[in-house]
Amino acid sequence: MKSIWDEEYDIVIIGSGFAGLSAAIEAGKVCPSVIVLEKMPAPGGNSSISGGLFAAAASPLQAKDRIIDSPELMLSDMLAAGLELNNKELARIVAENSTEALLWTIKELGVKYKPRLSHLGGHSVARTYNTANTSGSGIIKPMLAKCRDLGIPIRLKTYLTQFILSKSGEMEGVAVREDYLFPNRKSGVLKRIRAKRAVILATGGFSQDKEFRVIQDPKLTEEIESTNHQGATAEGLIAALKASATPIQLSLIQLGPWASRDEEGFGVGSMFSMLAGFPYGILIDVRTGKRFINEQADRKLLVDAMLSSDRESIAIVDQKGGQHASTLDQCLKRGVVKKFESIKELAAANTVPLAPLKETIEVYNSLIEKGRNDAFGKPLPIDLQPIRVPPYYSIRLTPKIHHCMGGIQINAEAQVVHIETHRPISRFYAAGEVTGGVHGASRLGSNAIPECIIFGRIAGINAAAQKPRP
Amino acid sequence: MKSIWDEEYDIVIIGSGFAGLSAAIEAGKVCPSVIVLEKMPAPGGNSSISGGLFAAAASPLQAKDRIIDSPELMLSDMLAAGLELNNKELARIVAENSTEALLWTIKELGVKYKPRLSHLGGHSVARTYNTANTSGSGIIKPMLAKCRDLGIPIRLKTYLTQFILSKSGEMEGVAVREDYLFPNRKSGVLKRIRAKRAVILATGGFSQDKEFRVIQDPKLTEEIESTNHQGATAEGLIAALKASATPIQLSLIQLGPWASRDEEGFGVGSMFSMLAGFPYGILIDVRTGKRFINEQADRKLLVDAMLSSDRESIAIVDQKGGQHASTLDQCLKRGVVKKFESIKELAAANTVPLAPLKETIEVYNSLIEKGRNDAFGKPLPIDLQPIRVPPYYSIRLTPKIHHCMGGIQINAEAQVVHIETHRPISRFYAAGEVTGGVHGASRLGSNAIPECIIFGRIAGINAAAQKPRP
Numbered sequence: 001m002k003s004i005w006d007e008e009y010d011i012v013i014i015g016s017g018f019a020g021l022s023a024a025i026e027a028g029k030v031c032p033s034v035i036v037l038e039k040m041p042a043p044g045g046n047s048s049i050s051g052g053l054f055a056a057a058a059s060p061l062q063a064k065d066r067i068i069d070s071p072e073l074m075l076s077d078m079l080a081a082g083l084e085l086n087n088k089e090l091a092r093i094v095a096e097n098s099t100e101a102l103l104w105t106i107k108e109l110g111v112k113y114k115p116r117l118s119h120l121g122g123h124s125v126a127r128t129y130n131t132a133n134t135s136g137s138g139i140i141k142p143m144l145a146k147c148r149d150l151g152i153p154i155r156l157k158t159y160l161t162q163f164i165l166s167k168s169g170e171m172e173g174v175a176v177r178e179d180y181l182f183p184n185r186k187s188g189v190l191k192r193i194r195a196k197r198a199v200i201l202a203t204g205g206f207s208q209d210k211e212f213r214v215i216q217d218p219k220l221t222e223e224i225e226s227t228n229h230q231g232a233t234a235e236g237l238i239a240a241l242k243a244s245a246t247p248i249q250l251s252l253i254q255l256g257p258w259a260s261r262d263e264e265g266f267g268v269g270s271m272f273s274m275l276a277g278f279p280y281g282i283l284i285d286v287r288t289g290k291r292f293i294n295e296q297a298d299r300k301l302l303v304d305a306m307l308s309s310d311r312e313s314i315a316i317v318d319q320k321g322g323q324h325a326s327t328l329d330q331c332l333k334r335g336v337v338k339k340f341e342s343i344k345e346l347a348a349a350n351t352v353p354l355a356p357l358k359e360t361i362e363v364y365n366s367l368i369e370k371g372r373n374d375a376f377g378k379p380l381p382i383d384l385q386p387i388r389v390p391p392y393y394s395i396r397l398t399p400k401i402h403h404c405m406g407g408i409q410i411n412a413e414a415q416v417v418h419i420e421t422h423r424p425i426s427r428f429y430a431a432g433e434v435t436g437g438v439h440g441a442s443r444l445g446s447n448a449i450p451e452c453i454i455f456g457r458i459a460g461i462n463a464a465a466q467k468p469r470p
Numbered sequence: 471m472k473s474i475w476d477e478e479y480d481i482v483i484i485g486s487g488f489a490g491l492s493a494a495i496e497a498g499k500v501c502p503s504v505i506v507l508e509k510m511p512a513p514g515g516n517s518s519i520s521g522g523l524f525a526a527a528a529s530p531l532q533a534k535d536r537i538i539d540s541p542e543l544m545l546s547d548m549l550a551a552g553l554e555l556n557n558k559e560l561a562r563i564v565a566e567n568s569t570e571a572l573l574w575t576i577k578e579l580g581v582k583y584k585p586r587l588s589h590l591g592g593h594s595v596a597r598t599y600n601t602a603n604t605s606g607s608g609i610i611k612p613m614l615a616k617c618r619d620l621g622i623p624i625r626l627k628t629y630l631t632q633f634i635l636s637k638s639g640e641m642e643g644v645a646v647r648e649d650y651l652f653p654n655r656k657s658g659v660l661k662r663i664r665a666k667r668a669v670i671l672a673t674g675g676f677s678q679d680k681e682f683r684v685i686q687d688p689k690l691t692e693e694i695e696s697t698n699h700q701g702a703t704a705e706g707l708i709a710a711l712k713a714s715a716t717p718i719q720l721s722l723i724q725l726g727p728w729a730s731r732d733e734e735g736f737g738v739g740s741m742f743s744m745l746a747g748f749p750y751g752i753l754i755d756v757r758t759g760k761r762f763i764n765e766q767a768d769r770k771l772l773v774d775a776m777l778s779s780d781r782e783s784i785a786i787v788d789q790k791g792g793q794h795a796s797t798l799d800q801c802l803k804r805g806v807v808k809k810f811e812s813i814k815e816l817a818a819a820n821t822v823p824l825a826p827l828k829e830t831i832e833v834y835n836s837l838i839e840k841g842r843n844d845a846f847g848k849p850l851p852i853d854l855q856p857i858r859v860p861p862y863y864s865i866r867l868t869p870k871i872h873h874c875m876g877g878i879q880i881n882a883e884a885q886v887v888h889i890e891t892h893r894p895i896s897r898f899y900a901a902g903e904v905t906g907g908v909h910g911a912s913r914l915g916s917n918a919i920p921e922c923i924i925f926g927r928i929a930g931i932n933a934a935a936q937k938p939r940p
Contacts, residue, residue: 084689085721211892215718215879218907219554238889242714248685249721251555251876406721409685419708422681437688 005173005194009033011463012174012195013202014160014236017047018136018449019432020202021143022456023463025108028150031197031464036152037174039159040182040231044140046204046433049229051271052131052138053120053446054113056102057095061117062127069125071095078447081122081298082405082440085249089412090438090455098450102129105453109142118324119279119379120445122298128446134271134326139449157181159188160236163199163243163428169418171199171243171428172469182231198427198463201416202456203236205404205433207253212238213401216251226401227256227266237434240408245428246419248436249406254443256402257302258315260336260395268327269336269395273315274445276325277395280384281317282364285309289347289356291364294376300442303399313397314350316361319389331395340392350394361387403443407436414459429463431455475643475664479503481933482644482665483672484630484706487517488606488919489902490672491613492926493933495578498620501667501934506622507644509629510652510701514610516674516903519699521741522601522608523590523916524583526572527565531587532597539595541565548917551592551768552875552910555719559882560908560925568920572599575923579612588794589749589849590915592768598916604741604796609919627651629658630706633669633713633898639888641669641713641898642939652701668897668933671886672926673706675874675903677723682708683871686721696871697726697736707904710878715898716889718906719876724913726872727772728785730806730865738797739806739865743785744915746795747865750854751787752834755779759817759826761834764846770912773869783867784820786831789859801865810862820864831857873913877906884929899933901925 011027013020016038028034038045056062057074074095079086105111112132119126131138147154159180166172173195177188206212210222212234226232241247258278260269277283278295283302285292293305295315306313322328322337331337340346343361347354365386367374407430409417414431415424432452439447481497483490486508498504508515526532527544544565549556575581582602589596601608617624629650636642643665647658676682680692682704696702711717728748730739747753748765753772755762763775765785776783792798792807801807810816813831817824835856837844877900879887884901885894902922909917 085687087688215716215887215892217555218557218910241711241717241889244712246685247711247717247720250717251719251721417685419711422685440688 004192006191008194008196009035010195010197010468011200012037012193013200014174015045015202015204015432016043016154017045017202017204017432018139018452019456020200021140021147022453023200023202023431023460024152025143025146025150026457026460027464028147028152034152035193036147036154037158037160037176038154038156039180041157043144043154043156044137046228046232047136047452048140049266050136050448051274052134052136053118054102054129054449055123055127055444055446056098056129056450057127059099059102059127059129061115061129065117065126067117067125067127069127071098073124074098074127077122077124078439078444081300081442081444083442085252085440087437090410093412094438094447094451094454097454101450101453101457105139109139109146111139111142118275119296120274121278121296121302122444136449157188160203160239163239164192165243170426171195174199195427196468197466198429200459200463201236201240201430201434202432203434205232205407206234206237207232207401207404209233213253217253220253220401224401225264225398227259227270228402237407240416240430240434243428244418244420244425245416246409247406248409250436252405252441253401254299254403254405255303255399257299257306257397257399259398259400261398262396263334263336267336268330268334271327272325272331272337273395273397276317276321276328277315280321280324281315281387282360283313283315284352284357284360286312286314286350286352289353290360291376294378296378298442298444306397306399314394315397316346316387316392316394318387318392320385321387322393337393337395340394341390343392346392346394403448404433405436405439405441405443407434409437410435410455413462414455415462427466429459431459474662476661478664478666479505480665480667480938481670482507482663483670484644485515485672485674485902485904486513486624487515487672487674487902488609488922489926490670491610491617492923493670493672493901493930494622495613495616495620496927496930497934498617498622504622505663506617506624507628507630507646508624508626509650511627513614513624513626514607516699516702517606517922518610519736520606520918521744522604522606523588524572524599524919525593525597525914525916526568526599526920527597529569529572529597529599531585531599532595535587535596537587537595537597539597541568543594544568544597547592547594548909548914551770551912551914553912555722555910557907560880563882564908564917564921564924567924571920571923571927575609579609579616581609581612588745589766590744591748591766591772592914606919627658630673630709633709634662635713640896641665644669665897666938667936668899670929670933671706671710671900671904672902673904675702675877676704676707677871677874678702679704683723687723690723690871694871695734695868697729697740698872707877710886710900710904714888714890714895715886716879717876718879720906722875722911723871724769724873724875725773725869727769727776727867727869729868729870731868732806732866733804737806738800738804741797742795742801742807743865743867746787746791746798747785750791750794751785751857752830753783753785754822754827754830756782756784756820756822759823760830761846764848766848768912768914776867776869784864785867786816786857786862786864788857788862790855791857792863807863807865810864811860813862816862816864873918874903875906875909875911875913877904879907880905880925883932884925885932897936899929901929
């Protein structure tokens with residue numbers, strides 16, 4: 001009988017972002033034949049264009065800065081933002097392994113980070129490392145180099161159309177279209193690739209899937225922009241569901257509060273808001289000149305507040321605050337951030353009523369000088385200073401669709417869980433944004449990279465430990 | 471070749487609650503052979519033990535009471551409670567057809583309702599009919615009688631194990647276990663039943679499925695009680711997902727704020743709170759003696775408030791308020807509601823601090839006498855009176871899992887939508903709580919029965935209009 005398979009590998013990995021490449025590296029270290037399939041014409045997916053922010057609890061930089069942190073504190077921040085919809089076991093694995101995963105990227109991959117931590121919204125303390133180039137590509141490129149060293153091919157333009165299960169319900173391989181031209185689903189040539197040990201799904205989220213996301217959350221119509229790359233669509237997730245994976249929390253889709261209204265996608269403005277505007281500046285409703293929330297709240301709280309009462313939001317920061325964003329020059333060049341010599345000019349250009357804005361800034365400054373928590377409960381890091389030194393910077397904001405908290409269910413071993421039996425589907429693993437449960441109602445900024453790397457590595461190690469089928 | 475089928479009907483309906491029986495009646499009127507399959511040993515499912523509350527916009531009783539209402543107002547109430555996660559097209563169908571569906575139960579089935587409307591939480595106006603026996607059985611029994619008249623068999627102890635699709639992807643029939651003994655999934659005899667025209671899924675929600683619900687919302691552990699009957703489990707939903715239905719919003723699961731701590735399940739206390747305690751009384755935190763929310767808020771807001779700050783909640787009402795609940799005598803007999811001659815006695819028995827409780831009642835009474843909205847924004851119906859006339863009644867409350875807003879996706883024609891193509895699966899319909907999208911984040915009380923009847927009838931009519939396969 002002729003085999004239905006065109007090719008055969010020990011381990012087949014779908015997706016070449018943080019999760020897929022982490023899995024590939026761990027699997028490739030012990031296993032002779034591993035392949036990574038990527039539907040787009042370039043590797044790295046959404047990970048490449050992310051901000052390269054990495055949350056780690058009890059890290060070396062925290063020790064240096066005498067910041068007291070622990071996995072327990074990180075976990076409690078995750079559960080608070082997640083409204084306890086998190087799968088606590090999975091969330092705990094991320095918190096407890098975050099620093100180990102960070103050190104792995106440094107020691108094993110040679111990733112370079114800036115020497116200063118950032119304090120992102122919803123985190124109790126500063127625990128976020130920044131890649132040296134302020135981008136996820138600072139991790140993806142060393143990962144790709146490592147895959148090259150290990151002899152792991154990344155086959156581009158290769159699109160998963162279907163998982164193939166054995167009669168006994170084990171994951172056996174995948175049907176793909178090679179030479180696929182995104183987004184033409186009829187393009188390319190059908191092929192079947194067998195996995196002797198296991199298949200790992202790491203296809204990311206579906207923020208750019210305009211049909212599927214609006215089914216899950218009818219508010220997310222096609223008019224709403226996304227920070228994600230065009231390939232962030234739902235086919236991998238759907239293929240897994242068709243193979244009896246369990247859908248969880250698909251309607252929990254996060255918008256990023258920090259994106260610029262004056263550029264497309266994630267752009268350069270998002271990092272400006274995250275690193276400077278929100279922690280060191282204030283968020284203002286243009287119509288009133290007033291603050292309306294703790295700028296360091298988690299993303300869901302921020303977006304809910306920005307979208308209520310038809311607010312038009314801008315973030316304002318002064319010269320000292322602006323220094324914290326390494327994307328400042330790019331933002332100014334692209335017109336995403338505007339520069340003003342006075343608050344009066346800033347108010348006029350943004351059509352903010354001047355008197356209330358001045359009062360807002362004065363009240364805020366006096367709170368900082370007194371070292372007091374203000375009415376909105378914004379945490380006051382030690383290096384926070386009054387907004388007083390010109391030039392002043394402003395960025396116009398609009399929430400953009402950013403992250404899918406939901407996905408398919410996995411267990412602590414990164415095994416995909418069957419929808420009927422609630423037991424693992426044999427030889428089937430998944431990691432990263434295609435899975436659900438770690439973050440609950442709201443993912444905290446900089447928690448995605450540790451999640452992807454930690455569960456990607458678990459998947460890779462466990463897949464390689466499977467006994468190969470004949 | 472021997473047929474794989476043991477039996478054949480024009481239309482096969484799974485589930486014998488409001489949705490399934492409504493579908494059966496409409497289908498049976500035009501179609502020679504319809505069968506209803508029910509896994510439990512008795513028909514009616516959760517519908518039988520529901521409160522029999524039916525929301526209808528612009529109804530005859532509203533006209534008589536000069537209550538100004540419209541489908542638009544009902545729709546806007548649904549979207550507000552649903553946090554606009556509702557599928558608006560489906561929600562609109564419920565609002566626009568609610569009165570027609572109510573009249574259908576009266577004219578076609580002979581259902582008897584009380585002559586007075588109730589005003590349930592989250593509804594802008596009183597628009598809720600009550601069945602004469604304060605129970606969903608007041609509708610289920612006439613539906614069963616109608617099925618008998620139409621010659622439609624209700625086959626009990628018949629458990630759906632799998633949907634069977636044709637090679638072209640059409641719904642063709644079901645595999646079941648006959649003589650099934652809930653919850654033993656190995657019991658009974660396997661059989662295959664073919665549907666010449668269509669299959670209709672109406673298996674309800676999964677509030678009692680302790681494994682599946684905690685996957686979707688990890689807070690809903692097995693310690694938390696449910697108001698639902700034991701058969702409210704997820705197998706029908708899961709079978710549909712395995713047949714390529716689209717899961718939507720499965721993590722949106724509602725707790726009912728009105729259930730008694732002193733009895734199991736929905737009991738008799740729930741209706742007391744809904745009809746008397748919340749609209750005509752006050753909700754108090756036992757530890758403070760103070761109100762903490764508008765008692766007529768929607769269920770999600772109420773439960774969120776009850777669960778925050780470890781509140782222990784009781785509802786209090788006086789003699790006049792208590793009259794609005796027809797279950798009062800049963801509640802007193804079972805000890806679910808307690809009766810006191812004075813507020814002092816009530817406070818002592820419930821360990822509420824007396825002085826703050828008295829003050830709370832005085833403030834509340836004075837607001838009612840002035841006809842003013844209070845700080846919590848409780849709507850003040852014209853017949854609302856101060857809490858002043860002994861005896862006083864109290865009920866101890868605890869949130870219980872009540873309703874699954876999520877389920878499988880259907881379109882306006884009650885067709886099940888395919889997860890990959892986003893197009894209807896041919897000859898496959900669904901209605902009621904097994905579907906998702908109508909209610910978004912929170913279903914308003916008394917909106918389930920119109921939803922089930924409206925989409926059940928649509929499914930039945932459309933299924934009967936299918937051309938039979940040879």
